[in-house]
Amino acid sequence: AQKVTQAQTEISVVEKEDVTLDCVYETRDTTYYLFWYKQPPSGELVFLIRRNSFDEQNEISGRYSWNFQKSTSSFNFTITASQVVDSAVYFCALHNQGGKLIFGQGTELSVKP
Amino acid sequence: GAVVSQHPSRVICKSGTSVKIECRSLDFQATTMFWYRQFPKQSLMLMATSNEGSKATYEQGVEKDKFLINHASLTLSTLTVTSAHPEDSSFYICSATGGVNTGELFFGEGSRLTVL
Numbered sequence: 001a002q003k004v005t006q007a008q009t010e011i012s013v014v015e016k017e018d019v020t021l022d023c024v025y026e027t028r029d030t031t032y033y034l035f036w037y038k039q040p041p042s043g044e045l046v047f048l049i050r051r052n053s054f055d056e057q058n059e060i061s062g063r064y065s066w067n068f069q070k071s072t073s074s075f076n077f078t079i080t081a082s083q084v085v086d087s088a089v090y091f092c093a094l095h096n097q098g099g100k101l102i103f104g105q106g107t108e109l110s111v112k113p
Numbered sequence: 114g115a116v117v118s119q120h121p122s123r124v125i126c127k128s129g130t131s132v133k134i135e136c137r138s139l140d141f142q143a144t145t146m147f148w149y150r151q152f153p154k155q156s157l158m159l160m161a162t163s164n165e166g167s168k169a170t171y172e173q174g175v176e177k178d179k180f181l182i183n184h185a186s187l188t189l190s191t192l193t194v195t196s197a198h199p200e201d202s203s204f205y206i207c208s209a210t211g212g213v214n215t216g217e218l219f220f221g222e223g224s225r226l227t228v229l
Contacts, residue, residue, distance in 0.1 A: 033216035045220045
């Protein structure tokens with residue numbers, strides 16, 4: 001079975017705090033992609049990152065960083081020095097061999113000033 | 114990155130009418146398009162996969178006669194919600210790819226349907 005689990009339904013932090021959003025996935029495919037998307041209140045999906053299953057290097061992009069651990073099937077997302085504009089729902093997703101995206105339940109992040 | 118456009122972004126219709134939503138890939142040929150539905154406070158659920166020139170493949174529990182999908186060209190797929198009911202009110206979003214195993218997926222802006 002293919003599945004993505006985002007155990008944190010809602011997270012609330014104060015501006016400038018660091019926050020980590022967890023993502024655990026299940027797949028039997030050896031080749032797959034993992035994604036993170038941001039969905040602001042307007043609804044559109046904003047692409048944040050795509051990671052190939054063969055590339056376990058962690059990635060940093062500005063205040064965003066991602067930790068891919070194949071051994072634990074996790075692909076966690078950290079926002080450093082959070083800002084109010086980071087408030088949104090964040091989705092982790094698994095792209096399988098058939099091209100379908102399987103989304104996690106989403107984590108609603110609220111950053112308060 | 115590649116651009117996928119959806120139209121209309123918002124639509125309100127009366128119960129019993131049909132509504133068509135378009136998904137266009139503006140700068141690449143989309144061999145496969147996917148249609149997702151998202152109810153409030155929930156995740157995105159795949160409804161169907163459409164390949165250009167062939168019938169769509171629907172996920173379990175999605176009524177193919179109610180949600181008609183047409184992918185007549187490499188740049189356009191349409192989703193028609195037939196005889197819409199209030200429970201069909203949702204956010205519909207499409208994604209497109211030029212190759213299902215490339216991992217390159219591009220999402221439209223989404224269409225919010227409200228059925229009165």
